[in-house]
Structure formats: C-alpha cells, structure tokens
Amino acid sequence: MAYAAEHSAAREGRSALESVRSTLDSIDNSIDIYQTGKVISVSDGICRVSGLADVMAGEMLEFAGDIRGMVMDLEQDNVGVVLLGEFSSVREDDIVRRTGHIIEVPVGEAMCGRVVDALGRPVDGKGPIKNDGFRAVESPAPSVLHRQGVTVPLQTGIKAIDALVPIGRGQRELIIGDRQTGKTAIALDTIVNQKGKDVHCIYVAIGQKESTVANVVRKLTELGAMDYTTVVCASAAEPAPMLYIAPYAGAAIGEYFMYKGKDVLIVYDDLSKQAAAYREISLLLQRPPGREAYPGDVFYLHSRLLERAARLDEASGGGSMTALPIIETQAGDISAYIPTNVISITDGQIFLETGLFHSGTRPAINVGLSVSRVGGAAQVPAMKQVAGRLRTDLAQYRELASFAQFGSELDASTQLTLRRGQHMTELLKQDQFAAISVEDQVIAIFAANEGYADDVALPDMPRFEREAVEHVKQAMPELVDVICEGKKIPGDMLEKLRSVLRGFKESF
Structure with a gap:
C-alpha cells in the first residue's frame, strides 16, 4: 500500500515537472532589439525616428497616445x-513601436452604409464595424493576364453621358472642370442610378468641408443609395497624410x-487635392521639387491608384471596379x-465647361x-444604334453656332443643322437626381x-420628351423588351x- 502511494506521488511529481518544462520550452525567449525606436525630430506632422533597423516602407508605427504614423522615407540612420x-502631443525622445504591418484598412460587407476615415475607423457615430479582415491600402493592380475587355455598360442615368461618353464596368473615366461646374453632381447621380443593379459604391471625399460631406451622406440616405455605399472621408481639417492615403x-x-x-x-472627389497633400508631404520630407513644385x-501617385480599377476575367472571379x-482645373486649363497626368492614365474624360454651366446647359458637358x-x-x-452620329452632329452644331452669331445669311441645310442642334442640346439638359432609364x-x-422635334418650341422640349416616350412605350411595349435585352432594334x-412618332407628332 505504501509502495503504491509512493509510486503515485512520484508519477505526479514527474508529470508536474514535464508540464513546467513544456511551458518553459514554449516561451519565446528571443529578444527583439528592433521593435522600438526613438523620435529624434518632429515638425509639421513629419518626424524622424532612429533605431528601427528592420522597418518596412509603408509600415504603420505606433506612437504614445494611440497616434499612428506611416513610414515614407528610409535613410541610413533614421526613417521619415x-x-x-492629431500630432501635437508627439515629442522628441518619445518611444515608437513597430507594428510589423504595412498600413491597412478593415474591409467587409459591414462597410456598406458606413462613413469611415482614411484608416477605416467609423466617424458616423453608429458604433464599431464588424469587419471581415484587413487589406493593405497599397496593393498591386491586377495584371493584364487577369483582365478582360470593358463591354458591360455602367448606366449613369444621364442622357448626355450614356449617349455621348459611355462608361463601362471596369473603366476609368475622368470628370474634369473648374469648381462649381457640377462634377460631384455627375458622380452622385451615377451612384444613385446604381440602385437595384447590385453595384457596391464607394465615395472618397478628399479635402472637403465636413458639412459638405454630411450633405452628401444625407442626400444619399434620402434617396436610398447609402444602403450600398461606403463613404471614406478625409476632410480639409485633417492633416495632409490622411488626404494622401484616403483614395x-x-x-x-x-x-x-x-x-x-x-x-x-x-x-475619388477630388484627386487634385490629394496631389496637393502629397506635394506638401514631399516638401516637408525634403524631397526635391519639380514642375509646379510637385x-x-x-504621376506614379495617381497611376498606381487608377490602375487598380479593372474588369477581372472569369478565372479571377469576374468582378469589376x-x-x-x-x-479640378483652374480657369478651364x-x-x-x-x-x-490624369487624362493620360484614364480611359477618357468628361469635361465640364463653366460657360455652358452658366448659360443653363446642365450637365455642362463640352462634347x-x-x-x-x-x-x-x-x-x-x-x-449605339440611335446615338451613333450624335457626337459629330453636336460638335458641328457648336462650330456653326459660333459663326451664326455674326448674323450672316445662312443656307437651308445650315439652318436645319442649327435648329436640330438647338433641340438636341435642349433634350440633353437634365436636372440632378433625375435619372432616366436607358429605354x-x-x-x-x-x-x-x-427630326420629330425640329419644329417644337424649345421651352416645350421637356414636355415633348416626356409625352413622346410615354406614347411609344404604350404603343410598342415590345420595343422596351428589345432595348433591355441588349439587342439591336430590327429594321421593321x-x-x-x-x-x-409621326402619329404622336400630329396630336402633340
């Protein structure tokens, strides 16, 4: 009996010893002397840190007071x-800790309907976001091998764009013009028109007033577009690095x-403010200035961003961005x-002209x-079938209109071109948030x-359009099906x- 008790106690002692030994073995006793560094200088939101020998370009660093920083310059004895x-609390000799992660943002389905800052943190007061993981803000664009041609339309609901400068899924179409010419209005119209089309929308506000962004969010919410939209906001009050990484x-x-x-x-609303923020950061980091101090x-700032927009092939999932x-231009330049730079990166541009905007042509698209x-x-x-020659006709009208103002005698064909151009210009006018279906x-x-509208009085054009469309849809419901199915309209x-339309015209 005494022998059995003694044997049991020895076995328990041995198992306790083995447990302690395995615990000690599992402890990581390696000392990482490169995890922390020290601030050696700080000014204007830029600091130099020494002692981070293994740090990576673009890595996120942690400062005291839950402040984050991003590594942008790697030099021999320090990093920029x-x-x-808010960086006012950062002081010289503060300890800086590496995170080991390239700067990243939370991603996932829960981002829908939320307003976040440039680091993906919620700023809409609706509580934390349950993300599905993280994704590095800088990632390589899909290769040419994984892309396919842009063939699926992305309808904006704006006649002048869908007819003259069509946008496809996976395309990069620049919206350019002076301030207050309706650039944001076109982008918001396009977002609103994606309702029910299974397109997730992201609106990145760069360097705008917070009140402006709040108005955009309120309007999108009213129109039911916020359900499938994420707003990333780096407002004008935030430091330049936040404006730089927001897109x-x-x-x-x-x-x-x-x-x-x-x-x-x-x-991306708008990238000229991002470029200005990047110029500010670069000059503070004492990088050499070039043309216009940029x-x-x-160029690489915008090209590596816009190249990430693509239409993937089926093997890669078939998604598109x-x-x-x-x-924003200065005096239409x-x-x-x-x-x-951005024109040469994108697949086309919509140029909005101040003169057209002030003359009442809205959207003020210069054809x-x-x-x-x-x-x-x-x-x-x-x-494509009905709007094929529309661009050349309108461009011809604009040229002739500039000559016609001198009051010279015009032949009949010139007068017809001018009259039709006026009516077509009137037809292409459209209010904001008044999307029109493709049919x-x-x-x-x-x-x-x-030419059915050639003799309609210009103020009556909106009524003519509305009643003609309604009449045709009632008389020819099969036409709507053909258009929606993506087929050409047959000759008969x-x-x-x-x-x-002739019958409608007689009764109009």
Missing part, C-alpha cells in the same frame, strides 16, 4: 514618418468586393500638369473635349435625331417606331 491624426483606402475597400466577383463603382513621382476620378476611349463597346446596342433615353434621342421595328 508621416503622422496620421488608396477606398480602393482597398472596393477590391474586397471586386475579388469576390462583385461590381464596384468608386468616386515631386517627380506625382469602375473609377470616376475628379480633377486642362493642359496643366496634374490634369494632363468636343469629352471622350470615352472604350466608346460603343460599353453601350447598349440600341443606344427612355433611346426613344427620346431617336425622336430628336429623326424602326419603321413602326417612326410611324408611331
């Missing part, structure tokens, strides 16, 4: 760090959906440095300088193109459409 957020954060949130096979629309890599970058390099490939076949656009443009149906 931009501080993200990349928006792209990372969008890529989560794109790589899951979904369609995404992202608006650093030499300012369509980018609508906005650039689209040949300035940043505008020409001659606006272009879509994807063109008819991203158009509904019926729209209604096709019918209205066909009616004006064929076009003839019937002409006779229906």
